Amino acid sequence: MATLAIRNAWRLRSIFPTRHSRLITTDALSQKFQIYTSKTANPYLNLSIEHHLLEKSNPDSTILFLYTNDPCVVIGRNQNPWTEVNLPQLAKTRIKFGKLKHHLVRRRSGGGTVVHDNGNANWSVICPKDVFDRDKHALMVVEALKNMGIKGVKVNERHDIVQDVQDAEGLELTPSTFKISGSAYKLTGKRALHHGTLLLNSNLNDISGLLRSPAAPYIAAQGVESVRSPVCNVGVEKNTDFYDAVIDQFKTMYPDGRPAEVIEVEKQEALEHDNIWKGLQELLSPKWLWESTPKFRLSSHPTPEDPRPRPDSPTDFQLALTARHSEILNIQLYSPDLRPPVQTASLNFFLKQKIHQLPKYCELRDWEVYLNFRVDNGKTLSLRNATLRDMCQWLMGDDMLATGPLRGITQSLKTTLKELRHCREGGKPLTIERLEHVHFSNRYTL
Amino acid sequence: MASIARCLRAARPSSFAAVRSSAPRIAAARPFSVTASNEIRKYTKEHEWIDLAADKKTGVIGISEYAAKALGDLVYVELPEEGRTVCKGDAIGAVESVKSAADINAPVSCKITQINLVLEEKPGNLNQVPEDDSHGGGWIAKVQVDEQGLQDFETLMDSEQYNEFTATEEH
Numbered sequence: 001m002a003t004l005a006i007r008n009a010w011r012l013r014s015i016f017p018t019r020h021s022r023l024i025t026t027d028a029l030s031q032k033f034q035i036y037t038s039k040t041a042n043p044y045l046n047l048s049i050e051h052h053l054l055e056k057s058n059p060d061s062t063i064l065f066l067y068t069n070d071p072c073v074v075i076g077r078n079q080n081p082w083t084e085v086n087l088p089q090l091a092k093t094r095i096k097f098g099k100l101k102h103h104l105v106r107r108r109s110g111g112g113t114v115v116h117d118n119g120n121a122n123w124s125v126i127c128p129k130d131v132f133d134r135d136k137h138a139l140m141v142v143e144a145l146k147n148m149g150i151k152g153v154k155v156n157e158r159h160d161i162v163q164d165v166q167d168a169e170g171l172e173l174t175p176s177t178f179k180i181s182g183s184a185y186k187l188t189g190k191r192a193l194h195h196g197t198l199l200l201n202s203n204l205n206d207i208s209g210l211l212r213s214p215a216a217p218y219i220a221a222q223g224v225e226s227v228r229s230p231v232c233n234v235g236v237e238k239n240t241d242f243y244d245a246v247i248d249q250f251k252t253m254y255p256d257g258r259p260a261e262v263i264e265v266e267k268q269e270a271l272e273h274d275n276i277w278k279g280l281q282e283l284l285s286p287k288w289l290w291e292s293t294p295k296f297r298l299s300s301h302p303t304p305e306d307p308r309p310r311p312d313s314p315t316d317f318q319l320a321l322t323a324r325h326s327e328i329l330n331i332q333l334y335s336p337d338l339r340p341p342v343q344t345a346s347l348n349f350f351l352k353q354k355i356h357q358l359p360k361y362c363e364l365r366d367w368e369v370y371l372n373f374r375v376d377n378g379k380t381l382s383l384r385n386a387t388l389r390d391m392c393q394w395l396m397g398d399d400m401l402a403t404g405p406l407r408g409i410t411q412s413l414k415t416t417l418k419e420l421r422h423c424r425e426g427g428k429p430l431t432i433e434r435l436e437h438v439h440f441s442n443r444y445t446l
Numbered sequence: 447m448a449s450i451a452r453c454l455r456a457a458r459p460s461s462f463a464a465v466r467s468s469a470p471r472i473a474a475a476r477p478f479s480v481t482a483s484n485e486i487r488k489y490t491k492e493h494e495w496i497d498l499a500a501d502k503k504t505g506v507i508g509i510s511e512y513a514a515k516a517l518g519d520l521v522y523v524e525l526p527e528e529g530r531t532v533c534k535g536d537a538i539g540a541v542e543s544v545k546s547a548a549d550i551n552a553p554v555s556c557k558i559t560q561i562n563l564v565l566e567e568k569p570g571n572l573n574q575v576p577e578d579d580s581h582g583g584g585w586i587a588k589v590q591v592d593e594q595g596l597q598d599f600e601t602l603m604d605s606e607q608y609n610e611f612t613a614t615e616e617h
Contacts, residue, residue, distance in 0.1 A: 077540070077547045078522040111545035130615070134544065159545070185546035189492045189535065222566055223522050224542060294522060295566060 024049075024273065028263060030058045033256050037243055038067035040267035043074065043105050043116065044416065048279035049270050050195065051108060054126050056275065059190045063126040064250045066243045069116040072103035073210055076111040076184060080221040080293050084113045086213050088398040091405030100412045102210065106289050109195060111184035112226030115210055119202035121239045123246055124195035132192035134159045138183055141198065144249040148241065150234050158227070159183045161196070165232060178232035200236040207231070214399040215298070220306040223294035271424035284417045286410045290356040295324040298400065314394050316387045321395075326354045337387040346388060360404040361396040487577075488602035491611065494553040497579055498591065498599055505595075506579040507553055508586045509541070512612045514576040517543045520569040525561040526587050532556060534598040539586065541572065554598035556589035 028034060034057065038046050046067040053063055075084055085104065093101035102115070116122070125137040138155045145153045145161075152164040161181035183196040211226070236242050247262060270276050282288050299306060299320035301313050317335035321328055331350050333343055350358075396403040485497045493513035497506045514520075524547075526538035532552040539550045562585050565572055572584035579585040591599070603611060 076542075076545075078524060078542050108547065109545070110542040110547040134546075183545060185544075187546055187548035188537070189549065189551055294524075 034063040041070045043069040043072040065124040071117040078223040083216040087402045088405045091408040109184035109186040144245040179229040221296035290326040489608035496553045523565040554595040560588040
């Protein structure tokens, strides 16, 4: 009851007008040239600040925004998390209370999948659409790196920044060109946003494991596929040194005669902006993450439309399903051991369900209730029928739809949102005990 | 009912057959570049177009050839949500090309009644025939237009004005 009273007190605060950030003021957003750096490392919040700058700034302005994220895997607007990311591996890296070591984020711009950590810096330039050029600001970053004494960097034909690397004796390595930055873009009615990564001092060991999905060989997907490249760090210790170089180059490119002003955006103040909070809630919603997925077809065996050989097809059955926006549109199953009504019932169970809302395979003790049938002689069919159990295990297990890991990832979104809401409402920083409370209360509200 | 009866009669050979067959037949496929004379097409400054039907209640929307060329080869079209009601300028979907997600905005206030699902599978259709509103065309959605939508429609540019506008944009 005491907690209820406290919660109601927090709710009262929302009746009073929320403070706007002192720093991202209407005045700041109207300037012709603006420079911001972020003091938070939460990837969802940084992307929401960026989106706020895109939406609310003076349409004639040019803005530079620099930020660093905690470890996360970021997929593009129109990508498929099942094919791009090793979801079971991601979900396994739980640190505390349902939060993952690597967040899973779907950004609003296009392009492919990248992995961020604190050794990677993100730069973002927003400008009027009529002067939009895909290379212009990548070239600006290349100049900034050159000014820091980094050699061999240039922009390639895919608008990414690459570095030609030679070993100490000057002999060329194979491969000799490594990607150090990837670019992505978002275009609205009047504005263009170009953002990119920069590998300064990142842990590159985790990357390939996280980005090789076991389900990829079985899924033919619409949307955008990532293009793989070998990567390397440029070897800069402090992100702020990189920020300073880029800010100098931005000012060189856009001399406006005004004194230098770099606005540092604080986490608390960003959260109090209603528009940033709104965008944040969208990025943290399971709907945004899973239901933005374009149509895809998963099939256990090669088909005429998708003849790729599969590494490990099941032997007792053949299965194919089509999903759009995470909703299962159709599913076909063939097995000599499964006949109607069992076959029909088990297929009907999956139809129209959203993949990220499917129960974990092993959580269901009463499959009969879900499958909703009994065979003619009055006996219920339990999952002792090996083929049915194998089918569900194959489809919903870690190597395919990974329904268990998906729920863990969705739970992590909710924990993150709760933490940020708590911060926005001005609560004391969360201690371990309070985080525990947040985590356990999640488990009953999912 | 009368029309069904007419069809049944036509199926049986009769002395009317000769008369019937001389009546002009409407071509089954619409030629792609011909706009039916009772539809009006207008454009926005953001390069979306809308064909308003003669009944002024329905329309078809898409993006212009100028925009499709500028965007380059599309790799994905994110279609609007069916059944959604939007205001002029609202983002109703997006197209992706060369790592760029570009918003598509509603040219007028309207309600989305049908979307061109073929585009999800074949975004190339939008590049090839962006201003075609037939089955294989690059149209994006069919809409229902209300009073507000009609008012918005009056503020848009017609083909000539749009061509002038794009000519000046190219500097």
